[in-house]
Amino acid sequence: MTQKRVTRYTFACESLISFQTNVRLLGTLTQHNVRVIFLSGPLGAGKTTFAREWLRTIGVTGAIKSPSYSMIETYQDTDIGVVHHLDLYRINSNDEIRCLGLEEYIEDHLVIEWPEKGIDQIVKYDLSVDIQLDGDSRLITLKTQCNTLAERLTLFAEKVENQRC
Numbered sequence: 769m770t771q772k773r774v775t776r777y778t779f780a781c782e783s784l785i786s787f788q789t790n791v792r793l794l795g796t797l798t799q800h801n802v803r804v805i806f807l808s809g810p811l812g813a814g815k816t817t818f819a820r821e822w823l824r825t826i827g828v829t830g831a832i833k834s835p836s837y838s839m840i841e842t843y844q845d846t847d848i849g850v851v852h853h854l855d856l857y858r859i860n861s862n863d864e865i866r867c868l869g870l871e872e873y874i875e876d877h878l879v880i881e882w883p884e885k886g887i888d889q890i891v892k893y894d895l896s897v898d899i900q901l902d903g904d905s906r907l908i909t910l911k912t913q914c915n916t917l918a919e920r921l922t923l924f925a926e927k928v929e930n931q932r933c
Contacts, residue, residue, distance in 0.1 A: 775918035777925045778909040780902065787814060787906055788821050790928060794910070795825030797924050799848055801917045802894040806883035809899035811857075814906055815881045818897060819853050822879065826851065835881075839868060848877055856882040865890065 781787035805822070807815040820832045827847040835841040835855040843851045852873045859865055865886050880887055883896075896911040912918055 774911060774913055775921055776909060776911045777921050778907065779925070779928050781906045781908065782904070784817070787817065787908075790908070791818050791821035792825050793927060794924050795822045797927075798895065798917060798920045799826050801914065801920055802877075804878045804891055804893045804895075805880065806888065806893040806896045807879065807881045807899070808884060808897070810901065813899040813901050815897075815899060816855070818899065819879045819881065823851065823853065840873075846877075850876040851879060852876055853879045854881065854887075856880065856885040856887060859885040862886040862889065 779790070781790055799822075805819075807818055809815055816834045816836075823832050823843060823846070827845065828843050828851075829845075832843075832853075833841050835853050836857065839855060839858070841853045843853070854868075856865065859882070870887070870890060874891060878891065880891075880893075883893070894912060894914050894917055898909040898911075900907045900909075910921055910924075912921060
């Protein structure tokens with residue numbers, strides 16, 4: 769059995785504007801190559817902001833609500849099909865995840881906050897995003913095991929590096 773190569777890219781955003789701009793760029797470059805996004809990081813790091821910007825990039829025009837209380841928000845009219853945004857912060861067990869009825873959503877696109885709550889045992893990511901706070905900055909690590917997406921991340925990294933010049 770061949771091992772999948774993990775591609776990883778870490779970059780810093782010094783401001784909210786920089787963060788939003790880079791998420792939109794990432795969305796533009798990867799939207800047709802990603803079905804499942806995992807968003808990790810501490811409270812207030814920017815997971816929901818990431819999801820909002822990515823959803824805007826794929827054509828969501830109306831209100832984008834945080835799924836913190838509803839746990840799932842669904843967007844039908846996007847450029848890539850149906851997208852479900854899940855926030856699993858309040859989940860305490862795999863049984864609770866199963867009660868969400870994920871089997872109904874598994875074939876659609878998923879943006880999942882707090883995947884470490886157990887959903888990572890049920891569905892695998894195409895793109896994993898870890899957001900850490902570093903003073904006033906955010907440190908973002910992107911990770912994929914998908915070769916096509918790895919190529920898109922390489923292109924993204926080149927564009928981010930060129931922005932700094």
